[in-house]
Amino acid sequence: MSLAHRMKTLVRDGFLVKFLVVGGLSFAIDLGILALLHEVGNVDLWIATPIAFLTSLVFNFFVQKNFTFQSGARAHVSFIKYGALVAFNVVATDVIVNLAAGAGQSYALGKVIATIATTAWNFLLYKHWIFKPAPEHDGDIVDLDASATPASGPHHRD
Numbered sequence: 821m822s823l824a825h826r827m828k829t830l831v832r833d834g835f836l837v838k839f840l841v842v843g844g845l846s847f848a849i850d851l852g853i854l855a856l857l858h859e860v861g862n863v864d865l866w867i868a869t870p871i872a873f874l875t876s877l878v879f880n881f882f883v884q885k886n887f888t889f890q891s892g893a894r895a896h897v898s899f900i901k902y903g904a905l906v907a908f909n910v911v912a913t914d915v916i917v918n919l920a921a922g923a924g925q926s927y928a929l930g931k932v933i934a935t936i937a938t939t940a941w942n943f944l945l946y947k948h949w950i951f952k953p954a955p956e957h958d959g960d961i962v963d964l965d966a967s968a969t970p971a972s973g974p975h976h977r978d
Contacts, residue, residue, distance in 0.1 A: 838888040839943050842880060847935055850876035854931065865927055869917050870910050877906050884946055891951035901950045909938050 854872035857863040863871075881902050885891050891898060913934040920930025 835888060835947060836943070839884065839946070840939075842883045842888055843939055843942075845883075846876040846880040849879055850935075851928065851931055854927075858927070865918060865921060866914065869914050869927075869931075873910055873913050874906070877902075877909070885951055889946065889951035889953075891953065893951055893953070898950050905942065905945055905950065909942070912938065 850872045852872075853875055854868055857868035857871060858865060861868075881899070885893075885895070885898060913931075916934035916937070917927050917930035920933065921927045
């Protein structure tokens with residue numbers, strides 16, 4: 821399947837549009853809290869950045885799971901996977917924001933760069949790993965007790 825066909829499918833199915841809208845809201849929450857903490861509260865960037873980021877990610881998890889991907893995956897399993905991705909994203913975002921600030925650029929520019937990077941890998945990981953739909957089955961019910969013992973043989977009783 822070509823990349824263009826895959827993108828059309830993602831847009832048609834609504835995953836990509838919903839993902840980006842929810843991501844935009846998450847970014848607004850993130851940047852707003854970061855600016856509030858750093859500019860108003862004089863909180864150091866090394867502390868303000870992960871606080872803002874984690875707050876927006878809690879919002880993001882619940883809205884992406886229930887709205888974007890409408891995932892029926894077990895919440896605790898998805899949350900563990902999400903937590904692993906969050907840990908990686910926190911470090912990546914903190915490093916990118918502080919590298920930008922250390923290079924004389926605005927921390928907000930660093931935040932934008934970090935957001936672009938994390939958005940790309942997050943969509944793929946959300947769709948194919950974290951909120952991956954449960955595999956479809958044909959509806960057959962297997963009686964494990966009946967299939968575990970043979971119907972005839974030395975231990976068969978009538």
